[in-house]
Amino acid sequence: MSKRGYHHGNLKQALVDAALNLIEEKGPTGFTLSEAAKSAGVTPAAVYRHFEGREDLIAEIALQGYAIFADVMEYAYDKGQPSALASFEATGRAYLAFARKYPGHYIAMFESGISMQRTPELFTLASRAHGIMEKAAVELSKHIPADKRPPSQMFAAHIWAMSHGVVELFARGSPGTKSPFPPEDLLETGILIYLRGLGLLPEDE
Incomplete structure (x- = not known):
C-alpha cells in the first residue's frame, strides 16, 4: 500500500491516514504514535498538536x-x-x-x-x-x-x-x-x- 504523506495545512488528516495504514498492517495496538508520525512525514512532537495519545x-x-x-x-x-x-x-x-x-x-x-x-x-x-x-x-x-x-x-x-x-x-x-x-x-x-x-x-x- 502506498504511503500517504503530510500536506501542509492537513496534519491531522495526514496522521489519520498514516494510522489507518498501520492499523490495517499491525492492528490497533501494534504501532506507536512515533510510527504514525514517521509514516506521515512529521516529527513525533507534531502528533501532540492534535492527539494526546x-x-x-x-x-x-x-x-x-x-x-x-x-x-x-x-x-x-x-x-x-x-x-x-x-x-x-x-x-x-x-x-x-x-x-x-x-x-x-x-x-x-x-x-x-x-x-x-x-x-x-x-x-x-x-x-x-x-x-x-x-x-x-x-x-x-x-x-x-x-x-x-x-x-x-x-x-x-x-x-x-x-x-x-x-x-x-x-x-x-x-x-x-x-x-x-x-x-x-x-x-x-x-x-x-x-x-x-x-x-x-x-x-x-
Whole structure:
C-alpha cells in the first residue's frame, strides 16, 4: 500500500491516514504514535498538536468511520424501500461491504476497545448507524404477531452479530479461515434461515 504523506495545512488528516495504514498492517495496538508520525512525514512532537495519545488518534479514526458507516447503512436502507424485508437484508449486506472497503476504520470502530461513549460526537454517530439497523428491524418485525415478536433491539442485534461474525471469520482474509462459500452467500443464507425461524418467510422461499 502506498504511503500517504503530510500536506501542509492537513496534519491531522495526514496522521489519520498514516494510522489507518498501520492499523490495517499491525492492528490497533501494534504501532506507536512515533510510527504514525514517521509514516506521515512529521516529527513525533507534531502528533501532540492534535492527539494526546494513540487512543485519541484511533478514536478519531473510529469517528470518521462511523460517519461513513452511518451513511452507507442509511443508503442501503433507503435503497430497499418500500420493502421492509429488502431494507433489512440490505443493511446486513452493507455491514459486510463497509468492512471490506474500510478495514482500518472497521478495526478502529469494533476491535480497538474504543468506547462509543468516549465523546458525545462519537456516541451520536455510532448511535445513528446502530439506529438504522434497528429501524429496519422494527419495520420488518411488524409482520410478526405481537406475542411472538422479539424486541426490535434484539432482532437487530442478532443480524448485527451474524454480520460481524461473517466479517471476522471470512470477509477480511484472516489466515486459516477461508470459507468454501462467498461471505455474501453465508450472510444471506444465515439471514434467510433466521427470518424463516421467525415466520417471516415461507419454507420454500
